[in-house]
Amino acid sequence: MNATIKDIALECCVSTATVSLALAGKKGRVSAETTTRILETAARLQYTPNRAAVSLATHHTKLVGVLMSDLRNTHIAQLFMAIEEVLQSHGYTLICHVLDDKTADIGRISSELNGSGVEGILYAHPIFLDPDESFYRIREFLNNAGVPIICNEDVGLTCAGMDVIFDFYQAGYLATRHLIECGHQVIGCVSGPANYRVSEQRLRGYRDALEEGSIAYDPKLVYYGDYSTAGAEPALSYLLGQKTTAIFSFNDEMAFALYRSAHQYGLSIPQDISVIGCDNVPFCNVLEVPLSTVHVPAEEMGREMAESLITAIEESHNKSRTQHIYAPALILRGSVNRRYADNATKLGKY
Amino acid sequence: MNATIKDIALECCVSTATVSLALAGKKGRVSAETTTRILETAARLQYTPNRAAVSLATHHTKLVGVLMSDLRNTHIAQLFMAIEEVLQSHGYTLICHVLDDKTADIGRISSELNGSGVEGILYAHPIFLDPDESFYRIREFLNNAGVPIICNEDVGLTCAGMDVIFDFYQAGYLATRHLIECGHQVIGCVSGPANYRVSEQRLRGYRDALEEGSIAYDPKLVYYGDYSTAGAEPALSYLLGQKTTAIFSFNDEMAFALYRSAHQYGLSIPQDISVIGCDNVPFCNVLEVPLSTVHVPAEEMGREMAESLITAIEESHNKSRTQHIYAPALILRGSVNRRYADNATKLGKY
DNA sequence: CTGAAAGCGCTAACAA
DNA sequence: TTGTTAGCGCTTTCAG
Numbered sequence: 174m175n176a177t178i179k180d181i182a183l184e185c186c187v188s189t190a191t192v193s194l195a196l197a198g199k200k201g202r203v204s205a206e207t208t209t210r211i212l213e214t215a216a217r218l219q220y221t222p223n224r225a226a227v228s229l230a231t232h233h234t235k236l237v238g239v240l241m242s243d244l245r246n247t248h249i250a251q252l253f254m255a256i257e258e259v260l261q262s263h264g265y266t267l268i269c270h271v272l273d274d275k276t277a278d279i280g281r282i283s284s285e286l287n288g289s290g291v292e293g294i295l296y297a298h299p300i301f302l303d304p305d306e307s308f309y310r311i312r313e314f315l316n317n318a319g320v321p322i323i324c325n326e327d328v329g330l331t332c333a334g335m336d337v338i339f340d341f342y343q344a345g346y347l348a349t350r351h352l353i354e355c356g357h358q359v360i361g362c363v364s365g366p367a368n369y370r371v372s373e374q375r376l377r378g379y380r381d382a383l384e385e386g387s388i389a390y391d392p393k394l395v396y397y398g399d400y401s402t403a404g405a406e407p408a409l410s411y412l413l414g415q416k417t418t419a420i421f422s423f424n425d426e427m428a429f430a431l432y433r434s435a436h437q438y439g440l441s442i443p444q445d446i447s448v449i450g451c452d453n454v455p456f457c458n459v460l461e462v463p464l465s466t467v468h469v470p471a472e473e474m475g476r477e478m479a480e481s482l483i484t485a486i487e488e489s490h491n492k493s494r495t496q497h498i499y500a501p502a503l504i505l506r507g508s509v510n511r512r513y514a515d516n517a518t519k520l521g522k523y
Numbered sequence: 524m525n526a527t528i529k530d531i532a533l534e535c536c537v538s539t540a541t542v543s544l545a546l547a548g549k550k551g552r553v554s555a556e557t558t559t560r561i562l563e564t565a566a567r568l569q570y571t572p573n574r575a576a577v578s579l580a581t582h583h584t585k586l587v588g589v590l591m592s593d594l595r596n597t598h599i600a601q602l603f604m605a606i607e608e609v610l611q612s613h614g615y616t617l618i619c620h621v622l623d624d625k626t627a628d629i630g631r632i633s634s635e636l637n638g639s640g641v642e643g644i645l646y647a648h649p650i651f652l653d654p655d656e657s658f659y660r661i662r663e664f665l666n667n668a669g670v671p672i673i674c675n676e677d678v679g680l681t682c683a684g685m686d687v688i689f690d691f692y693q694a695g696y697l698a699t700r701h702l703i704e705c706g707h708q709v710i711g712c713v714s715g716p717a718n719y720r721v722s723e724q725r726l727r728g729y730r731d732a733l734e735e736g737s738i739a740y741d742p743k744l745v746y747y748g749d750y751s752t753a754g755a756e757p758a759l760s761y762l763l764g765q766k767t768t769a770i771f772s773f774n775d776e777m778a779f780a781l782y783r784s785a786h787q788y789g790l791s792i793p794q795d796i797s798v799i800g801c802d803n804v805p806f807c808n809v810l811e812v813p814l815s816t817v818h819v820p821a822e823e824m825g826r827e828m829a830e831s832l833i834t835a836i837e838e839s840h841n842k843s844r845t846q847h848i849y850a851p852a853l854i855l856r857g858s859v860n861r862r863y864a865d866n867a868t869k870l871g872k873y
Numbered sequence: 874c875t876g877a878a879a880g881c882g883c884t885a886a887c888a889a
Numbered sequence: 890t891t892g893t894t895a896g897c898g899c900t901t902t903c904a905g
Contacts, residue, residue: 175637175669177898188876193900204874221638225584226898228575229881244600245805254595257621266635269619271607285616287525287571319525402805429809436811455595455752459779461786461811527882538892543884554890576882579897 176218184214196222228290237265237482238291240272240282242298246400246426247454248471252297255475263483265292272298283314293334293482294318297325299369321485323478326370327496335481336496337474341371341451344467344501345378345421348449351465351503352419353386355511357447361394361417363408363427375423375451391415398423402430409434409446419447419509425454428464428508443510453504463506470499526568534564546572578640587615587832588641590622590632592648596750596776597804598821602647605825613833615642622648633664643684643832644668647675649719671835673828676720677846685831686846687824691721691801694817694851695728695771698799701815701853702769703736705861707797711744711767713758713777725773725801741765748777755780759788759796769797769859775804778814778858793860803854813856820849 178192185192187207195203195211203211228234237260244250260267268289270282286294296315301308315322321334328336352360362379365372380390394415398405405427412420422428428450435442442448442462450457450466457464477497528542535542537557545553545561553561578584587610594600610617618639620632636644646665651658665672671684678686702710712729715722730740744765748755755777762770772778778800785792792798792812800807800816807814827847 179898189899190877190901191875194875197900202874207874221634223579223640223898224638225575225578225640226881227900229573229579229883230898230900232881234575243604244594245597245604247595247597247600250594250597250600254593254621257619261620266639267619269607269617270611271604284571288574289616290573290575402809429806432811433809456779456806456809459752459783459806460809461782529882539883540885540893541891544891547884552890557890573882576897577884579899580882580884582897 175223176215176220177223178220180218181211181214181220184218185210187211196220232290234290234292235265236268236289236291237486238268238270238286238289238294240270240294240296240298242272243401244271246424247456248424248426248452248469249297251454251471252475252478255472256295256297256479259476259479259483263479265483279310279314283310283318286318291320293320293486294322295478295482296322297478299365299371300326300328301368302370302373303368321482323482323485325474325478330494332494334485334494335477336494337478337481337499338496339469339474339499340501341374342378342381344451344469345375345423346382347378347501347503348421348451348467349379349382350385351505352421352447352449352509353382353388355419355447355509357419358388359394359415359417359419360388361396361412361415361420363396363398363405363412363420363422363431365398365400365423365427367397372423379421398427398430400424400426402426402433405430406434409438413438413446417446419449422448422450425450425452425457425464425466428466429456429460432460432464442508447509449509451501457504457506460508462508465506465508466504468502468504474499525573526565526570527573528570530568531561531564531570534568535560537561546570582640584640584642585615586618586639586641587836588618588620588636588639588644590620590644590646590648592622593751594621596774597806598774598776598802598819599647601804601821602825602828605822606645606647606829609826609829609833613829615833629660629664633660633668636668641670643670643836644672645828645832646672647828649715649721650676650678651718652720652723653718671832673832673835675824675828680844682844684835684844685827686844687828687831687849688846689819689824689849690851691724692728692731694801694819695725695773696732697728697851697853698771698801698817699729699732700735701855702771702797702799702859703732703738705769705797705859707769708738709744709765709767709769710738711746711762711765711770713746713748713755713762713770713772713781715748715750715773715777717747722773729771748773748780750774750776752776752780752783756784759784763788763796767796769799772798772800775800775802775807775814775816778816779806782810782814792858797859799859801851807854807856810858812858815856815858816854818852818854824849 178189181192182189192211195208241253242249244253316331322330323334324336327338364376383390396408396411409431428448431448440446450464453466453468457466528539531542532539542561545558591603592599594603666681672680673684674686677688714726733740746758746761759781778798781798790796800814803816803818807816
């Protein structure tokens with residue numbers, strides 16, 4: 174059993190109150206000699222405050238709940254690492270929950286979070302569009318947490334905090350427009366699940382870019398994946414069947430599946446099929462034909478989320494809710510074929 | 524403020540003890556009617572037990588500390604996800620600490636862990652060979668934790684638990700032997716930091732395989748990286764300067780740097796240089812020339828670690844310490860050139 | 874400057 | 890079956 178302030182008090186022949194005061198460094202409350210004596214025996218006894226007791230007495234836990242999706246996606250891992258670093262450096266301990274796609278256990282997690290006395294929550298998981306049960310439960314959870322929440326999406330929360338969001342609509346627009354500018358006319362996309370709001374945002378960007386380019390939107394040209402490489406395995410074969418010459422993948426991870434399939438079919442990127450991704454994970458650069466993509470500043474966003482949360486926790490008088498929106502940037506590498514653009518110019522075909 | 528058992532007791536006109544008993548589901552201790560009445564008002568009041576209070580009273584936290592290295596490495600993320608899943612499903616909450624390479628803050632983390640009352644620790648971070656300060660502090664920490672620890676390496680701990688370790692020596696041996704069997708004679712390697720035991724183990728495997736193949740070990744043929752892609756960036760150029768025809772990279776992540784450099788120099792794998800990695804992360808398969816590698820069963824190991832820890836926590840009478848050693852398996856793909864082997868046969872050159 | 878005492882929310886004997 | 894009581898380790902008035 175660890176040493177307690179009682180042990181120290183006994184050794185130093187003072188009361189536990191004095192020990193507590195001295196340890197807390199309340200200057201002027203305890204004499205210098207007593208303080209040093211207490212500090213010394215505390216060190217000797219390897220005293221560590223019992224957090225449960227401290228929390229119980231102070232209602233202060235220095236605990237933050239982090240709700241994330243699958244970290245095997247490098248982009249998510251980047252976000253998480255940035256969060257961890259900031260929280261760590263500010264003395265917060267992080268309680269980590271990975272949510273699966275169903276988020277069916279949001280009820281359990283929410284009560285766990287309540288009970289564990291987290292002082293704030295970082296929510297970095299897709300929000301659903303369809304108003305099914307899990308949707309309502311998440312909304313309810315986010316709104317009733319009673320502690321500051323920083324959210325990865327705009328969810329119109331009632332409590333204090335900041336939404337750190339990325340403009341996925343713009344990302345979808347930019348990626349698609351680039352493809353159009355390169356002369357592509359039949360542009361497929363590999364979407365995430367249809368009921369994720371972040372999917373819908375990208376899809377709108379994609380559609381608006383098409384419209385701007387006077388290309389009709391064809392629902393058959395969108396393949397619905399799940400943001401994982403494995404789930405996007407059939408995408409290429411499907412989209413090729415639709416005669417697409419270029420594909421906007423809603424994240425890099427799924428674009429990698431396109432690469433893999435392309436090799437399997439003996440097709441080359443970008444000669445036979447152009448691909449653009451989204452996220453800009455480091456692996457894009459490892460590919461023989463580096464993946465053109467849309468940069469999402471995961472680490473900056475993670476830092477911003479964590480810092481905002483700490484601010485919200487420590488200045489809890491500030492009850493307003495604000496937003497920080499990050500803009501996308503195109504990263505052009507080698508995976509999009511410009512030949513079509515040349516054709517367009519040379520032949521006046523389109 | 525959340526509802527407490529006191530609130531429930533007041534509403535139900537019973538004592539807090541009765542509420543506690545009823546909520547704990549101790550059958551036979553509280554009458555059926557009272558129990559349902561209590562359960563109902565608990566639900567109505569949205570009662571959630573205060574964990575701090577429970578821990579304080581029971582010395583039971585359902586908290587597990589997880590010490591990991593950088594999760595941006597997919598292999599580590601895989602390990603982590605498996606751990607998280609098992610812990611989650613057994614009702615444990617996980618407190619996550621990412622250690623940096625210095626692990627300089629092991630002191631702070633260790634006291635944080637002690638104070639937070641974790642019931643067990645999962646340690647998945649490289650152990651250092653050189654007996655410098657951080658080495659001793661980690662050893663001390665691991666040995667004095669006072670709770671079961673499951674470790675990723677054999678560290679000869681005194682407390683209960685199981686080491687879930689991977690035979691990196693064998694991994695190094697197999698990878699190198701494969702390269703030799705393919706006819707390579709000048710085989711470089713991209714090591715991790717020299718003072719990591721896992722590096723040293725692989726290096727021994729590499730040396731023993733060379734010796735078995737009657738190839739002299741040349742220290743100039745080992746490039747020391749840091750297990751990250753970025754850190755291995757100069758490796759290829761260096762090793763090419765040493766006339767190597769094949770490279771064993773101590774993990775896939777660094778092998779990716781080799782790929783990237785190869786593209787930059789206009790070299791192809793495996794025609795100009797053969798590469799074999801270690802870990803077998805999913806990206807290996809995305810590369811145009813899939814990376815041959817040594818499979819490390821991250822997810823199985825993660826599950827095993829978490830399950831062993833739970834067993835150790837729940838049957839803390841079992842004070843023995845055991846080991847589970849995982850064996851490597853070669854995964855042969857396209858990144859190693861066999862031409863040298865043919866030459867060897869045809870020309871009898873070697 | 875220091876100590877006594879109460880209380881944070883819960884559990885666990887022991888009585889009744 | 891239920892209530893009383895004490896206590897987990899710490900903080901924090903309030904007296905002294």
